[in-house]
Amino acid sequence: MVAAVPGAASGDARAARIQVRSVLTMTFLVFLGQFTLHPVLAPLTRSLGMREWQAGLIVSASALMVVLTSRLWGRKSQQLGRKPVLVGAALLAAVSLFAFAGVAQLGMAGAIGGPLLFALLILSRGPLFGTALSAVFPTAQAFVAEVTVTEADRVRGMAGLGSVQGLAMVAGSVVGGLLAGISLVTSLTVLPFAPLAAMLVGLIFLKSERPSELVARPVRVRATDPRVWPFLVVSLGVFTVFSMLQVTIGFIIHDRFAFEARTVPFVIGGALLAAGIGMLLAQGIVVPATGWRPAVLMRVGALTAACGFAATIASLPIPVFLIGVFFVGMGTGLAIPGALSAPTLLVSREEQGGLAGTLSSTNGITWMATPLLATVLYGFSPVLPLIVSLALILGIAVFAMLNTRIR
Template identity: 45%
Template sequence: MTTSSTTRQSERKPQIPLVLGAVFLVYLGQMTLNPIIAPLAREVGLAAWQVGVTISTAALTLVLTSQYWGRRSQSAGRKPVLVTAFAIATVAMMLFTVVAWLGMTGALAGAVLFLLFLVLRGVGFGAAIAAVPPTAQAYIADVTTDEATRVKGMAGVGAVQGMAMIGGAVIGGALAGLGLLAPLIVVPILLGAGLVIIAFRLRPEERHELISVPARVSPRDTRIWPFLVAGFGMFTALGFIQVVIGFLVQDRLGLDSAMTGVVTGGALLAAGLGLIVAQAVIVPRSGWSPGTLLRVGSIVALLGFAVLIPDLGAVPLVAAILLIGLGLGIASPGYTAGPSLLLRREEQGALAGLTGATNGLTFVIAPTAATVLYGVWGPLPVIVGAAIMAIVAAFVMIHPRFRRVKSSPA
């Protein structure tokens, strides 16, 4: 083989690690903020429900844009979509950092501050992050064919999200000890680094590799709706606890704002470890079908919710979050890989967008509802999340679609 042919073969090799790196960096930016969201809100004078509405706004933006991004990644190419997404995310979070600083100094407050939180953290960053997972999932579906390889590829998306959760927990929690502004400064730097890497390292597709008119897929399609229902339930249950973790930590353990960020970071670190163990070790080595992954994962996550309901102290709280991360880490590749094996190549972008929209839809209602319920009674959002997860576990046990699926012809 000549040097030139070797170079051409290398250039044609799928850049899955680079695409997964994009997922990692955008989620690292998001997860770095998570440990400080609750104490930051209280520091600038926002109510818990306003945090919920901000996150729900980001989720609604994701729902409205995910399918567009998924199809656009097949028609325009992955590189233009990812470069655009990272540029939007970087600018939005730079401005969000300035707004948060002004809120902490008292220069901004009340309705104006809340509106800027909605626009920057909600709409701006929500639109950006909506582009990345669908693009990665559609790409992986495009370069894999059999069930085992597809499941491993989709597990890779979850694994880097788990690593981002760990990295974000470590970075956000550690920097919170220096003050709430420190993580806010780091996030746009991380996103800017991702923008540079994608712009200079990711190859654009050849024209013949693009799909000029990607197919649309209905969420009512009988091949996929059971998977979407299961995913909707799983991430709704997660949404009922994710936004209140910081409040649970602070109120159950009686911590100040800075220490709440540190301990919340530790809890999110546990969830990330669970995700990584599930998707980097258990899923690739198990050889389980998508249906089996959903059944096993939902039961493990349900156990985590059950442990989280009572106030048992710091260690059981972290253990519960670990179990939830482990369970959802096992189930998620089944949810994403299962329907992709049933659809054709030109449908994969639309499916990835539907998956992203389904995930986002769960966070439109759940965070706001959770913060309202938390104001009524602390354990209530956890109880609701546990009930939803129990329904998901029963659904994936009995529905026939979750038997072993066969790949659709390309």
Template identity: 45%
Template sequence: MTGPTHGTAPGAPSSPPQIALLLGAVFLVYLGQMTLNPIIAPLSREVGLAEWQIGVTISTAAVVLVLTSQFWGRRSQSWGRKPVLVAAFTLAAITMALFALVSHLGMIGLLTGTGLFALFVLLRGVGFGSAIAAVPPTAQAYIADVTDDEATRVKGMAGIGAVSGIAMIAGAVVGGVLAVGGLIVPLIAVPMLLFAGLVLIAVRLRREPRHELIERPARVSPFDARVWPFLLAGFGMFTALGFIQVITGFIVQDRLGLDARMTGVLTGAALFAAGVGLVVAQAVIVPRSGWSAPTLLKVGAPIAVAGFAVYAVDGGPVLLFAALVVMGLGLGIAMPGYTAGPTLLVRREEQGGLAGLTTATTGLTFVVAPTLSTALYGVWAPLPIIIGGVIMAIVAVFVLAHPRFRRPPAPPADAGA
């Protein structure tokens, strides 16, 4: 890698990396998000919003994430990780506290219709979307900065995926269990979790010395020959995921014939199943396999395709949960290949821009997929699952066929834009 190990200037004293603390920040922001996921479908029906309006809300968050991720990724290298994360967690905690208040007013009938929908979009979409956009690229850029070989970097990027999966499991449990006390309970818990993350970052995270920062981090083009095949594979994977993620609550409610409260509980259980697959993949399989980034993509994508195929079948709760475990396993194996692969091909001053670009690529998939999937679900319930499975199959063929995933990566110093 170009640049000194651990992001320090030559001859400067090296501080121990704080990877675990950065992963803790990623865990808490995703835990807040995932705690909300089991109740978002029943919440929409409880306050009188249509399925497509929830899809638009999630898509708005994705648009904001796409527009701001590269900015946050580069600022994490020029301002430092701590200022970026403090700002992100502060904004997230405030917007989700207001979202809980607005949801409560919607549930008791004091806010309805267009006004309620607009506040959902503003708070959950714009506010929370811009806040969470800062966290993954900051963590990814940091891990790329303090690791200098493929095996260590893949493990570090898998760590981000693993804590995301653990957050999915924990959020499914927390959101589902708290929903037993009413939908407002998990809504109150989310800003409290985000405030805990803010305290953790403010108290424990070191600020980098000025010599460790990069005054003008470089932009990375999505058409850069070094990275676009990875971005295209990631775009396909997360588009496929986007087609089924938001509708899971509706699938659980409609296939199993549940009321709003039990839908929250059982959707939590379904997301728990997906999270188990993800964590097994990224905490056990990926670190122990020693596979390269391209190999992870080539192994994980076909497994995910199998999960989509099973998920399309209405065969009761056991088959539904099994499909989510398989999907989580496949995507969990493939995702570190997507995030770690291009970092091995770019220079240190490009890592922040690249981290923002991979996060933006992920977010871009949620601009259209949630809205389109919820609309298609209203036409025919299996349709968004089938489309997601076809997209995932195209990704599997692409990573098996493209030369970028067959030859070893060139050193960063030799790679051109």
């Protein structure tokens, strides 16, 4: 974790810790709003009479905004300061989830339906929530890069940021599954309150930077930059396979295993919980304890995720499937801190916001393209997304071993 703020430039260590914890808490709460929806999405899709590809497109629309706006927000967080960016993003996320919940409930009540319902779900969940997400992670990542200096500190910092996402996945899986087990309406109603809480944290605890702490002209960092692109390939591949699993896991459990309709949301939540626990253990315990360099984390993480996918392909009992999902989460949790931290050690302070935006934007391509791709593949064969994911993550492992820049 980054709570100790090793190497921070701030003269007041306690104040710096408060700022770090506030940024991490806000990141957790906004992503909690995202992950709480995942156990609900498959049952909601069935309840509204929509197809799998429509659920995929709803997620993809949000990711499109991450791709389009992350680079901007990464630089703006250094230019305007993290407080206005994060507080504004949290408010926008809450508005989006309120709108999405309202539209979904109108659809379940039969007040609207067909193309109009589908369009409103995309509009409420896509442009608004996607723009909010695109501001949160680059801002948090640039901040972590700013307050850490050494390679070991930077890796631990990125792992801490990743573990916040893992914790949000765990909590979202539990909360979403439990609330969906009560009713879909209940789960949808609760969704917006997590980003609202994030907004309050920002307003109360985040300090505005002094003008001397801001960067007047943040430097753009392109995805083709030779210092960056090998690590983008790794993170892009890892996020793609993990997204593939997240999007299809609800449909796999619904269709492969003979659970009653009321039980399905709990099992989906349990599966997402297994992935989240794996990610949380990797980033919160394994990364700090081992002290592995970024290259080792990427290689071991990709191979670990490959083992997990191998266990999910065959129609084996649900415990085997859940163990496989756990190892996919653990592999992701190992590889991502390595891929995110390595390029931050190669760029200047003025480039950190631009780099964070580029990383977030490029990785957002996976959340844009993969949900639709995964659901289309699932329509051909329920096992096809898992086979494609296994082949891709094995390719990423080989790339991380052979590329000369990943050392």
